[in-house]
Amino acid sequence: MKIILATSNKGKVKEIQKSFDMFEVVPFDKIIEPFEIEENGSSFKENAIIKAKAVYKAIDDKDAIVLSDDSGISVPVLGNEPGIKSARYAGDNAIAKDNLLKLINELKKRDIKKTPAFYTAAIALATKDGIFSVHGWMYGEVIDEARGENGFGYDPMFIPEGFDKTLGELDESVKKELSHRSKALKLIKRVLW
Numbered sequence: 001m002k003i004i005l006a007t008s009n010k011g012k013v014k015e016i017q018k019s020f021d022m023f024e025v026v027p028f029d030k031i032i033e034p035f036e037i038e039e040n041g042s043s044f045k046e047n048a049i050i051k052a053k054a055v056y057k058a059i060d061d062k063d064a065i066v067l068s069d070d071s072g073i074s075v076p077v078l079g080n081e082p083g084i085k086s087a088r089y090a091g092d093n094a095i096a097k098d099n100l101l102k103l104i105n106e107l108k109k110r111d112i113k114k115t116p117a118f119y120t121a122a123i124a125l126a127t128k129d130g131i132f133s134v135h136g137w138m139y140g141e142v143i144d145e146a147r148g149e150n151g152f153g154y155d156p157m158f159i160p161e162g163f164d165k166t167l168g169e170l171d172e173s174v175k176k177e178l179s180h181r182s183k184a185l186k187l188i189k190r191v192l193w
Helices: 010-019 044-059 083-088 096-109 172-178 180-192
Strands: 002-005 024-027 066-075 114-127 130-143 158-160
Touching: 002 010, 010 024, 010 066, 010 172, 010 180, 044 066, 044 114, 044 130, 066 083, 066 096, 066 180, 083 096, 096 130, 114 158, 114 180, 130 180, 172 180
Parallel strands: 002 024, 002 066
Antiparallel strands: 066 114, 114 130, 130 158
């Protein structure tokens, strides 16, 4: 079975390919010309569905299985920012490091060294049988510095519940067990079977 990912984010592609190693998993830009998908939903779920539907329609193959992810980090003390804007927190053309630094700076501005935060992952699946979606969460705290080289995005500043190291410092196998995306991917596998 081939699963087409509605993303070209290398970090997400790698993580999803490892979780679905029993399937052929390819980013959509390896099958069709890449195009911009406007993520104008008001929730992670809405944005995941928008992406899955857009790629499913563009591929124009009724037997295609398209999987999309919309995920991000929310910090309650900041009004749940960056939330659904996690990938564009520092601006539309920002790279992951810019977003990380902006969140660190927002904490520093408020003199916050450590505060509760959580990751959310919404996974959507578009198939000829319909649209399906699930969620996964990971809780912990963010700190006002980046530590470690593993993971991507906000991982170097996020300490999962029960740990004293950031996701950037923890081994990839540990992150896979804890990850919001891993939890959501386990749930969506049930839809595929």
